[in-house]
Amino acid sequence: GFCTPGLxxxxxxxxxxxxxxxELAVREAISGNLCRCTGYGRILQAVKDVQRRxxxxx
Numbered sequence: 630g631f632c633t634p635g636l637x638x639x640x641x642x643x644x645x646x647x648x649x650x651x652e653l654a655v656r657e658a659i660s661g662n663l664c665r666c667t668g669y670g671r672i673l674q675a676v677k678d679v680q681r682r683x684x685x686x687x
Contacts, residue, residue: 632664640676648683 636659643650643658655676656669664672
């Protein structure tokens with residue numbers, strides 16, 4: 630959908646600045662992107678997965 634690029638850019642920027650950002654910080658970072666496609670649960674899980682991979686954890 631149209632929301633995906635905005636979510637990716639917002640999260641990429643946040644994780645570049647704060648690699649270990651918590652859920653509240655992630656929610657704040659993506660708050661400007663309205664997404665009706667999936668809700669935000671899967672998006673938040675994907676961010677956690679990215680953080681784990683960047684930290685070198687499986």
